[in-house]
Amino acid sequence: MLPDVGRVVALVLLTSILCLPQSLRQAGDRDGVLVGTAVRPSQLSETAYASTLAREFSMVEAEDAMKWAILRPDQATYDFRQGDEVVRFAQAHQMKVRGHCLVWGRYNPDWLTQGHFTTRQLSRLLREHITRVMKHYRSQVFAWDVVNEALDENGDVRDSLWYNQPGIGWSQKGTAYIEQVFRWAHKADPHALLFYNEAEGEGLNRKSDAIYTMVKDFKRRGVPIDGVGLQMHIPTLDGEIPAIIATISANIARLTALGVQVHITELDVSLPVNSNGLPRPDDLRRQAEVYRGIVRACLNSAGCTAIQTWGFTDKYSWIGSHSRNARGQALPFDRAYQAKPAYRAILEELSAGRSPAH
Ligand code: 9MR
Numbered sequence: 113m114l115p116d117v118g119r120v121v122a123l124v125l126l127t128s129i130l131c132l133p134q135s136l137r138q139a140g141d142r143d144g145v146l147v148g149t150a151v152r153p154s155q156l157s158e159t160a161y162a163s164t165l166a167r168e169f170s171m172v173e174a175e176d177a178m179k180w181a182i183l184r185p186d187q188a189t190y191d192f193r194q195g196d197e198v199v200r201f202a203q204a205h206q207m208k209v210r211g212h213c214l215v216w217g218r219y220n221p222d223w224l225t226q227g228h229f230t231t232r233q234l235s236r237l238l239r240e241h242i243t244r245v246m247k248h249y250r251s252q253v254f255a256w257d258v259v260n261e262a263l264d265e266n267g268d269v270r271d272s273l274w275y276n277q278p279g280i281g282w283s284q285k286g287t288a289y290i291e292q293v294f295r296w297a298h299k300a301d302p303h304a305l306l307f308y309n310e311a312e313g314e315g316l317n318r319k320s321d322a323i324y325t326m327v328k329d330f331k332r333r334g335v336p337i338d339g340v341g342l343q344m345h346i347p348t349l350d351g352e353i354p355a356i357i358a359t360i361s362a363n364i365a366r367l368t369a370l371g372v373q374v375h376i377t378e379l380d381v382s383l384p385v386n387s388n389g390l391p392r393p394d395d396l397r398r399q400a401e402v403y404r405g406i407v408r409a410c411l412n413s414a415g416c417t418a419i420q421t422w423g424f425t426d427k428y429s430w431i432g433s434h435s436r437n438a439r440g441q442a443l444p445f446d447r448a449y450q451a452k453p454a455y456r457a458i459l460e461e462l463s464a465g466r467s468p469a470h
Pocket of ligand 1: 175176179219260310335343378
């Protein structure tokens, strides 16, 4: 009797392993969820990088290649070479491309920030930039982060070149400059999905309340906005994780109820690391549970249509340089492109699919 039971258990286990999709993109495809990652074009020539990327992901976003600093080395020049490389790779591997980002108050080239432009000049420059870039990538980039990180932690509009220093003409008028930019973007490419992308507004807090209020207002007045990007750079593994996931779910639910999509755009879960760059083994397991919770939170809202990590291998991630190497190991693959527990958790959760109500 017992050996038979054992055989049945083994068979069930084997079947479940065999039935698990072979990659994240395959698992996401079952429910039409895009699984994306940020990429750096200089790494596309590395075989392990390119083959892992093509096998696992159905969407890419240029980590930096479509930002002002790269596209606009000077006022007269548009340099699309790096962005085009990302698009070519995506097309060769049947992946979608997200564009990032047309308007951000930070990391702009010096010629722009120190150019002493008037409001009128700045407004013309920005409109021309948006139009030129979106037309260049028309029908290649399906969704754009039109505006990135425009709000502070209190939900107020951040001081910036585009808002009030000197701004494009809507200084001290709250979200009016954001509205203006979305209208220009829609004119430039009426088929692209237009996203507002933000950090630290993923759960319920003052910033996410402000995003919600803005999107509700935009939808009511017909301002062309299609989605909200929730970045999800998550630096915590403490016991509050279930509570954090619950507020993320609630936020995704209220945003999608407004009729916009949600994309998780920059997911990574950084760990404290020792002087050799290694995390505590237990943290890898807890990291996996955070990834699992976030994937589940997305799948539980039908309007959450993409899950994207900010890079995919610990070999290349912004976290190390940002934290003076005190943190790292934030991504689903290790430095040797081996899948970590986080990978397995994402794969299992995507394979389980959306909840039956959806
Ligand atoms: O990961 C990006 C890093 O390589 C760049 O130096 C930096 C400035 O352009 O931007 C990083 O990406 C940011 C993204 O564009 C917006 N959200 C926060 C990301 C991490 O800082």
